[in-house]
Amino acid sequence: MAINFHQLHIFYTVAEKGSFSSAAQALHMTQPAVTMQVQSLEEQLGVKLFVRTTKKIELTEAGRELMPYARRSIELIQETESAMASYCHKLTGRLHLGASLTVGEYMLPRLLGPFNEEYPQISVSLKVINTTQIVEEIAQHTLNFGLVEALVDHPDMQSDAVLSDELKLIVPSGHPLAKQTKITMEDALSYPFVLREKGSGTRRVMEEELLRRGVDPRGMRIVMELGSTGAVKSAVEANLGLSILSQSAVKHEVALGIVQAREIEGIRFTRSFYAVRLKSALLPMAAITFLEFLRERDLNKWL
Known part of the structure; x- marks a missing residue:
């Protein structure tokens, strides 16, 4: 039995x-053509895959059994195309991506340039929004996936660590601590501190690590809580207080000698950024290629 991959893809999309009708729109086909291909697959397999009613369609037991095999087949084809495209770098498409503040403003811009050099035919549309909005837009199929600062607890979403920070x-460069080894x-x-607002990913990572080290964050003398990393950096530059921020976020300021990024003895504030996507959706090749780029390249030379 030689199963037609095109028909398998249509079955999975339906x-x-x-x-x-929705599958036809997604596949850029007519509805009768979609129906005909599914019927042809049913005839070839000798089973009914859908139970059709006037209001909806449902998978039969055979259809439910076929679904994971169909998905695996489609993913294997996508992986094959991606592997071959990496040799000729002619992969095309549009990537619709969402990112939370730190990764979207300070990390991704430094990575999208090298990615574009390697895959010039892939265009990128990036939205820098909060995690809740990212999840909503992924669920609505507006975004292919998002990069966020913490695991997403949502039954329809899958989160995978792809970046570290x-x-x-x-x-400030003129601060007394800047002179200490x-x-x-x-x-x-x-000394006083200027921090991101409570609930932000940056603030949460800092507080959790301090608690693990037996330091109560409430003991910090916090003179300002600000809603953006840019505002915090400006406050530190103005010598209003110290802060704890992503080293990627202050790379420019450190290079200019405006501030220093220093380690605290015995404490490391590390975190992962996660790619979140809809479990039931198949990522387009542009999205798969970008995720592979994040996982396989040495990103430190750009970050």
Whole structure:
């Protein structure tokens, strides 16, 4: 039995979309053509794959059994295309991507340039929005996937770690701590702090690590809580306080000698960024290629 991959793809899309009309729209086909291909697959397999009613369609037991095999077949074809495209770099498409603040403003812009050099025919549309909005737009199929600062607890979403990051103590270049070769947490706590707002990913990583080290974050003298990393950086530059931020976020300021990014003895603030996507959706080749780029390249030379 030689199963037609094109028909298998159409069957899978109908099952995912829940109707022949929606599948036809997604596949850029006419509805009668979609129906005919599914019927042809049913005839070839000798089973009914869908139960059709006037209002909806449902998978039969045979259809439910076929679904994971159809998905695996489609994913294998996509992986094959991606592997071959990496040799000729002629992969085309449009990537619709969402990202939370730190990764979207400070990390991705430095990675999209090298990615574009390698895959010039893939165009990227990037939205920098919060995690809740990213999840909503992925569910609505507006975004292919998103990059966020924490695991997403949602029954329809899958989260995979793809990027790592480290937070550092940020001090103005003329600050007394900038002259010390070693800085302890006790040293840092003797000065005021300017931090991101409560609930932000950056703030949460800092507080959780301090608690693990037996340091109560409530002991910090916080003089300002600001809603953006840019505002925090400006406050540190103005010598209003110290902060703890992603080293990627202050790369430019460190290079200019405006601030210093220093380690605190015995404490490392590390975190992962996660790619979140809809479990039931198949990623387009542009999205698969970009995720492979993030996983397989040495990103440190750009970040």
